[in-house]
Amino acid sequence: MLKGVNKQILEVTNTESPYFEKIIFFVRPQGQQLSEKALRGEAEKLAQAAGKPPRARIAAGQRLATAAFILLGIGAGIALTFLMNMLV
Numbered sequence: 389m390l391k392g393v394n395k396q397i398l399e400v401t402n403t404e405s406p407y408f409e410k411i412i413f414f415v416r417p418q419g420q421q422l423s424e425k426a427l428r429g430e431a432e433k434l435a436q437a438a439g440k441p442p443r444a445r446i447a448a449g450q451r452l453a454t455a456a457f458i459l460l461g462i463g464a465g466i467a468l469t470f471l472m473n474m475l476v
Contacts, residue, residue, distance in 0.1 A: 396420050398427055400435050411435050 396415040403411055413431050 398431050400428075400431050402432075403435050403438075405435070405438070408435070408438065411438070 396419075398413040398415055400411045400413070401409075403409070411431070411434075413427075413434075415427060419427065
């Protein structure tokens with residue numbers, strides 16, 4: 389949905405970060421009176437402070453499901469080994 393066409397956008401492509409390629413800033417109306425150099429300086433300062441993105445947390449249910457699948461896989465391997473020994 390397009391809410392406005394008169395937004396001023398500032399794009400920083402030189403982030404010097406291995407995690408971010410570019411950062412897009414939407415300038416508030418009261419910030420549009422500042423010079424482009426001042427806006428760019430503030431944007432680059434914020435870009436450098438951004439740092440590394442937070443790690444995604446794994447939910448407890450997801451860990452339990454993963455552990456259950458591993459145990460089921462081990463059990464299936466043991467069962468197949470037992471059957472193979474019985475047939476040979």
